[in-house]
Amino acid sequence: MATNVIPSNAPLKDIDEWDDFLTGRYQEGKSEAEFRQYDEKATPGVAEFYRLNHQYQTFDYVIAKEKEYFGLNKGEKSIWEAAEFLNTLVDDSDPDTDLTQIEHLLQTSEAIRKDGHPRWFVLTGFIHDLGKVLCLWGEPQWGVVGDTFPVGCAYSKDIVFPEYFKANPDLNSPLYQTKYGIYEPNCGLDKVHLSFGHDGYIGEVMKNFMPEESLYMLRYHSFYSAHRHGAYRHLMSNHDVEMLEWVNKFNVYDLYSKGHTKPNVKELKPYYDDLFAEFFPAKIAW
Numbered sequence: 001m002a003t004n005v006i007p008s009n010a011p012l013k014d015i016d017e018w019d020d021f022l023t024g025r026y027q028e029g030k031s032e033a034e035f036r037q038y039d040e041k042a043t044p045g046v047a048e049f050y051r052l053n054h055q056y057q058t059f060d061y062v063i064a065k066e067k068e069y070f071g072l073n074k075g076e077k078s079i080w081e082a083a084e085f086l087n088t089l090v091d092d093s094d095p096d097t098d099l100t101q102i103e104h105l106l107q108t109s110e111a112i113r114k115d116g117h118p119r120w121f122v123l124t125g126f127i128h129d130l131g132k133v134l135c136l137w138g139e140p141q142w143g144v145v146g147d148t149f150p151v152g153c154a155y156s157k158d159i160v161f162p163e164y165f166k167a168n169p170d171l172n173s174p175l176y177q178t179k180y181g182i183y184e185p186n187c188g189l190d191k192v193h194l195s196f197g198h199d200g201y202i203g204e205v206m207k208n209f210m211p212e213e214s215l216y217m218l219r220y221h222s223f224y225s226a227h228r229h230g231a232y233r234h235l236m237s238n239h240d241v242e243m244l245e246w247v248n249k250f251n252v253y254d255l256y257s258k259g260h261t262k263p264n265v266k267e268l269k270p271y272y273d274d275l276f277a278e279f280f281p282a283k284i285a286w
Contacts, residue, residue, distance in 0.1 A: 010141050011048035047161070053142035054164035057195040059151040059176060065143065065196040070204045072285040074137065079276045082130050082286060089135055099262060105129060106263035109272075111253050123275055124214040125253055127206065128221060131198030133286070148194040148222045150232060153181025158229035179234065188237040194223065205286055209279050216243040217250040227251065 077085065086101045099107070109125035134144045147160050154177050155165045170176045183192060194200055203219035210218070225231040227247045236244075 011045045011052065049142055050146065050161040051164045051167070052140070053146040053195070054159075054161060055167040056142060057146075057149075057151065058168060058170050059173075059182075059193065061143075062151050062193050062196045065139075066193070066200070069134070069196075069201055072205060074286045076283040077286055078283050079127065079130075079280060080272075081283075082133060083126075085136060086130060086133050089132070101129070101132070102265060103263050106265065106268060107261075108253050110263055110268070119275060119278065120211050120214050121250075123279055124210065124217050124250065126272065126275075127202065128218055128250075128254065129198060129202075131200075131202030131205070134198055134201060143196055144198050146195070146197060146222065147224045148197060148199055148220070149225060150181075150183075150192050150194055150235065152176055152193055153183055153235070154179055156225045156229070156231035158225040158231045160224070183235055185234060186237055187235060189220070189235065189240045192232075192235050194219075197222065199223070205284065209284070213243065213246040216246050220244065220247050221251060221254055223247075 083102045083105060089101060105126045105128075108128065109122050112125040113122045132144055135141070149155060149159050151170065155162060159165075165171060175181060199219055199222045203215055206218055207215060220227065226233075226236075227244045228251075233241065
């Protein structure tokens with residue numbers, strides 16, 4: 001299968017560099033001051049990635065990308081086909097050192113399975129990053145990964161590198177810079193537009209197949225200012241607050257299950273063939 005090389009001018013050496021940054025940032029027990037100290041030590045690539053993300057993720061950009069992708073018009077693929085497609089994304093600086101994308105997915109799902117969680121939870125672990133196929137359709141890194149945040153209202157100080165929002169054109173909109181912005185108090189996250197990326201996209205792909213707990217995990221696993229810092233409660237319903245507990249349960253595996261041990265894909269494939277068949281038809285729309 002052909003490979004798709006990350007452009008040499010991309011700020012991150014690969015999309016896993018953002019995951020590595022998060023793993024370090026959200027180690028248990030960090031204080032707010034320690035978060036800031038950690039951010040100051042970020043590599044130039046990570047800092048530049050966040051600068052671009054915060055500058056270009058405007059309300060208008062998000063609405064346009066939702067319109068472009070949420071209609072799921074990229075054709076049909078099975079789960080394995082989508083994972084194998086994502087596997088074609090390689091790091092042009094050192095393509096031989098890291099695990100494949102499929103192996104990363106299996107590390108997360110196998111850690112969940114080892115702890116005895118329900119099958120839908122295991123499946124969520126495997127599919128949660130499949131939305132990163134957006135990279136293969138030409139979307140920039142800052143439009144695929146990164147901490148998600150609401151657009152159309154004021155930015156929280158708990159978003160990583162909040163100072164980079166000074167270059168975002170939405171800062172010039174008085175309405176967008178009020179606490180509630182375009183939203184009603186406690187309107188519910190289903191009515192809030194988050195910055196565009198792999199989370200929201202995979203949530204749309206899976207919305208007709210996965211239970212609600214899983215969909216919260218998929219849609220909000222990068223919404224760190226909310227589920228790690230408690231921001232944006234004024235936009236959430238009581239139900240959202242309850243469901244974010246599932247996101248927190250999931251994020252333990254998302255952040256800390258990745259290591260260097262290679263899962264044996266051939267040995268594991270029969271289990272996942274059966275798991276995929278339980279929840280999905282042979283192919284689904286992407």
